Amino acid sequence: MAQTLVVKIGTSSLTGGKEGNLALATIAQLVEVLCHCRQRGDRVVLVSSGAVGVGAVRLGLTERPQQLAQKQAVAAVGQGHLMRMYDDLFSVLRQPIAQILLTRQNFVDRQSYLNIYNTFQALFELGVIPIVNENDTVAVDELKFGDNDTLSALVASLVEADWLFLLTDVDRLYSADPRIDKTAVPIERVVSLAELTQTIQIGAAGSPWGTGGMTTKIRAAEIATEAGVRTVITDGRSPTNLLKILAGEPLGTHFEPRPKTINARKRWIARALIPKGELWLDEGAVKAITVGGKSLLAAGITRVAGEFQAQDAVKLCDPAGTEIARGLVNYNSEEIRRVQGQQSTELANILGYAGADTIVHRDNLVVTL
Numbered sequence: 001m002a003q004t005l006v007v008k009i010g011t012s013s014l015t016g017g018k019e020g021n022l023a024l025a026t027i028a029q030l031v032e033v034l035c036h037c038r039q040r041g042d043r044v045v046l047v048s049s050g051a052v053g054v055g056a057v058r059l060g061l062t063e064r065p066q067q068l069a070q071k072q073a074v075a076a077v078g079q080g081h082l083m084r085m086y087d088d089l090f091s092v093l094r095q096p097i098a099q100i101l102l103t104r105q106n107f108v109d110r111q112s113y114l115n116i117y118n119t120f121q122a123l124f125e126l127g128v129i130p131i132v133n134e135n136d137t138v139a140v141d142e143l144k145f146g147d148n149d150t151l152s153a154l155v156a157s158l159v160e161a162d163w164l165f166l167l168t169d170v171d172r173l174y175s176a177d178p179r180i181d182k183t184a185v186p187i188e189r190v191v192s193l194a195e196l197t198q199t200i201q202i203g204a205a206g207s208p209w210g211t212g213g214m215t216t217k218i219r220a221a222e223i224a225t226e227a228g229v230r231t232v233i234t235d236g237r238s239p240t241n242l243l244k245i246l247a248g249e250p251l252g253t254h255f256e257p258r259p260k261t262i263n264a265r266k267r268w269i270a271r272a273l274i275p276k277g278e279l280w281l282d283e284g285a286v287k288a289i290t291v292g293g294k295s296l297l298a299a300g301i302t303r304v305a306g307e308f309q310a311q312d313a314v315k316l317c318d319p320a321g322t323e324i325a326r327g328l329v330n331y332n333s334e335e336i337r338r339v340q341g342q343q344s345t346e347l348a349n350i351l352g353y354a355g356a357d358t359i360v361h362r363d364n365l366v367v368t369l
């Protein structure tokens, strides 16, 4: 049966050697594998890093640029170069590709989020392989994914993929960074991410060009598996592994998909939006939301942190400050400070106008525990 595959390849797999030149053989093999999947009917998205790394090599830089403006300039050089190479290789196999450059803001804005969804669907129907990267040249620091692991997970959730492959320069996740700890134990299957993060050590990026190391890959696995996407971390230097994994071979680290309990809009609220503040709740409100599936009322709010507007996303926290849910607020932060702890019947009196009875309606509320 045709499946939807999102494949993310990191800079560490795209480049090789001391000079950081493009790993042509690896990339060519990946192109062949993706074309093969496409030809048998799968929908394929490639999320490719490398704009900064490739741009730096093109410009003869020996280190990853640190300043934002420099990174943006170098990415602008590298992205074009990268796409030219992909187009050349995919064209040999007569496979059309498309470039999709996204920013964090594109995911926050509901209309543009839906537009991106429609564009992906149209490209799939045309038989095109979209190649996605962050639009590094325009993204500002506060509104950056910063790493393509997270971007690829949000894309996988958006297109409701069956698989997300995170191709990197290690064959799988280990109990500790295998470059540093030679006793590190390989992990083949992850059912509970909460248990995993308590038992393993996650080190930084393996190469000076990689960005997030395993931390961002595990966060990506969390977003994707919650959306019902099976996620696999595997070695990018052997792209044929992808086909072997799809055929059932036990390669890489598999993160089991969780049952899809929330709809696409709620996934957008929980993962694509950036929370602008926090509402701390008393025990009664926590129970009403997590067990009772109820809306959040003003009476259960004990503290309001941050400044935000009505319809912004906020975190809902238990009395210890731990996030338990996210939701869209019906009032701004200043109004909620005035009504916190009060009965809903008092809201209109206090605020001077009749608004919603709830602070966060259950249709706009997602438990994230």
Ligand SMILES: Nc1ncnc2c1ncn2[C@@H]1O[C@H](COP(=O)(O)OP(=O)(O)O)[C@@H](O)[C@H]1O
Residues within 6 Å of the ligand: 009, 010, 011, 012, 013, 167, 168, 169, 170, 172, 173, 174, 175, 176, 177, 178, 179, 200, 201, 202, 203, 204, 205, 206, 207, 209, 210, 211, 212, 213, 214
């Ligand atoms: N627990 C771990 N298991 C495996 N690799 C780890 C772990 N902790 C840190 N790493 C490092 O993460 C690196 C991969 O991340 P990164 O360099 O960001 O790659 P990419 O460019 O593919 O995103 C590996 O080379 C490895 O050294």
Ligand SMILES: N[C@@H](CCC(=O)OP(=O)(O)O)C(=O)O
Residues within 6 Å of the ligand: 009, 010, 011, 012, 048, 049, 050, 051, 052, 053, 075, 133, 134, 136, 146, 147, 148, 149, 209, 210, 211, 212, 213
């Ligand atoms: N958008 C950046 C990618 C950042 C990134 O996530 O890199 P990597 O850790 O190598 O996947 C670029 O194209 O250089």
